[in-house]
Amino acid sequence: MANTVMFIILAVFIIGSALMCVTTKKIMRAVTYMLFVLFGVAGIYFLLDYTFLGAAQIAVYAGGVTMVFVFAIQLVSKRTLQGLEKRVKASKMVTGALAALAGLAVVTLILVKTGFMTQEITGVEVPMKEIGTALVGSGKYQYVLPFEFISVFLLACIIGGLVVARKEDKA
């Protein structure tokens, strides 16, 4: 019962924040609503007993990505970012809404037509030791290769970002 109430609260929070995020006029408010959505999704992970996942979501997304967005908005002139809605044509908005609704209708149809076999779960969270051994183990169902790949990938992205965003010399 408590789970159901929590889920409804989180769902309303996420959907409301997401709607505000895509319709608000001010870019800074859009980022703030995105932060609310990220916190709500972290709450969904906690509800599913994925505590580590929720912590990673808050640390990486809410802590890292949102800060990157805020810094980018501060670096780009604020004058060009205000009045987001004025530049949107009404026809564009109708097209976007139609595309989204059509996709949503297709997904809803598939969901309704598909029966899911929900298994009874024991309701315990994944132990931290299991997560650690699975992340750096090299056996079956263990993920050392993607783990190392992600680390190199992040390094490459940091260097690439620096190279792209640095001031070019006058040449």
Added chain:
Amino acid sequence: MMIPVECYFALSALLFFIGVYGFTTRRNLIAMLISVELILNAVDINFAAINRLLYPNGNEGMFMTLFVIGVAAAESAVAISIIINVYRKFKSDSVDAIQNMKR
């Protein structure tokens, strides 16, 4: 009492298509990137819910979500640096201002 998995799917589908709507209507690069983050989060909810409620004996969905979070962080950092560079060149961050790729 357990929440049926369909509720998670409905939430994720709604979030996904709100993101799609934002991506098609916004003409601002940063706002479009925010919509992409919404879409990625919708997919993450799906992975976690399927793993927990339909296949509770494995952990593949959880690790997939972890890697998606990592890749999304890298992706947004690179995209932001490109946007800043575009702003420097075109003095605007609207997609309509970018007429050609090389200048």
